[in-house]
Amino acid sequence: MHPVVKKLSTFASFSKSEEEQVEHLFSRTQVVADKEVIAWEDEPAEDIIFVMEGFVHRAKMLTNGRRQILAFMSPGDACDRGVSILDRRDHSLVALGEGIIARVSHQKLEALLTETNKLRDAFQWATLVEESIAREWITNIGQREAPERAAHLFCEMFYKLRAIDQVEGMSYRLPLTQRDLSDAIATSEVHANRVLQALRAQHLIAFGDKRLTILDLQGLERFAGFDPTYLHLSAKYRQT
């Protein structure tokens, strides 16, 4: 199934013709290399970018050289719905590992959404979930300690990726360096390393070869204080 359809199917189901409409929109794809910058901060925002394969992250650089990763986007995710209204983007988009993206003009997407309200709702749902995740990141970074933050992120990714069939058994591909992880959970690189060791020592996860394995999902969730409600998954994707 087309990644965007797959993603939206976690919210609603679509007819064959609706699927084809969506697929047609994303005909123009592009391969991106690991660490390739897809869109720069301060650049005027033009097309909307969708992830077809692999991962993309959103990041901000500070004047003091620090970096904060704001989100991880996986297949089917839109990177910037409707950002064209704003003058310029306030963050960059960078590929994590090799991937495939599609660029869609704002006009074309709007045209499709005006046609079918079911699709408009589905995209709206995706946007709202993304906002909800951003709020959870604020909470995670603000109120939890580093090991809990990492554990929480791994739980989030697990549920998100499982809903789009990107989980095999209890493990999923996660092409992050420890530095990437540290910029996502707002710790130093050194501390991220120690956090990972602690989680491994507690037999909660394994992480290597760009792959994360959850050894004890219940334990990891309990440790992180994770509650998947904020992902607004439909019932069939919610169970542990």
Added chain:
Amino acid sequence: MHPVVKKLSTFASFSKSEEEQVEHLFSRTQVVADKEVIAWEDEPAEDIIFVMEGFVHRAKMLTNGRRQILAFMSPGDACDRGVSILDRRDHSLVALGEGIIARVSHQKLEALLTETNKLRDAFQWATLVEESIAREWITNIGQREAPERAAHLFCEMFYKLRAIDQVEGMSYRLPLTQRDLSDAIATSEVHANRVLQALRAQHLIAFGDKRLTILDLQGLERFAGFDPTYLHLSAKYRQT
């Protein structure tokens, strides 16, 4: 001018008739008391809530008793655009000081937006700016130290409130306790107190009687590493 029109005017200008359409939508208002919970976490999301006067904040509670404030909303702000698509809300809305809110049904708002695209764009712009602010909060909490975080927040509020004429001279009403502030910038209450003292000692701000005064805007911005770009203000509201 009506608060919602005032707020949207920072993005576009409206005809008399457009203004009246908006005003008509918000006829049903309601007074809320300090600390009054306007909408509970886990509650199904029904109407969209707009702030007419005063402040509202968005917050999440964790199982361990901690609280993270996710946003401060001021007159003209919508609290939850389109949240009715989601099953239930994932955060609460609480009044900060006495205020006035309006509840608008999703249907009525949608009907108006379908009529005039200019309004749809304006609301869309407001939503996008709110998302941008959420991303900046992630960055702020993740990458800056506590005094810088507080300073950054005060700068943000200054620009946001100035655009809707809620700033007098260099000061604005900010009905926060130090505990509220600490839950917004993710520090302990004790540390928030010390942070405020430090900012005062550097003659950057004054804070008392629920009012924040910026004594040295340039200095505060420099200290915080503040860059107002992410607020996406039109040129006339951007200058220091």
Added chain:
DNA sequence: CGCGAAATTGACGACCATCAATTATGGTGG
């Protein structure tokens, strides 16, 4: 005036950043 909430202060220790150095890894070319 009196009460509870809010602000303030001090002491102590935990978590985590930073610096610095070492080991492992993975991709490249001879």
Added chain:
DNA sequence: CCACCATAATTGATGGTCGTCAATTTCGCG
């Protein structure tokens, strides 16, 4: 195929920022 090099991961030591506990003072309001 292996030597080589840059990148990534790991380890140890040290100190700063900040959380927690506990007590006191101030403030706001009836």
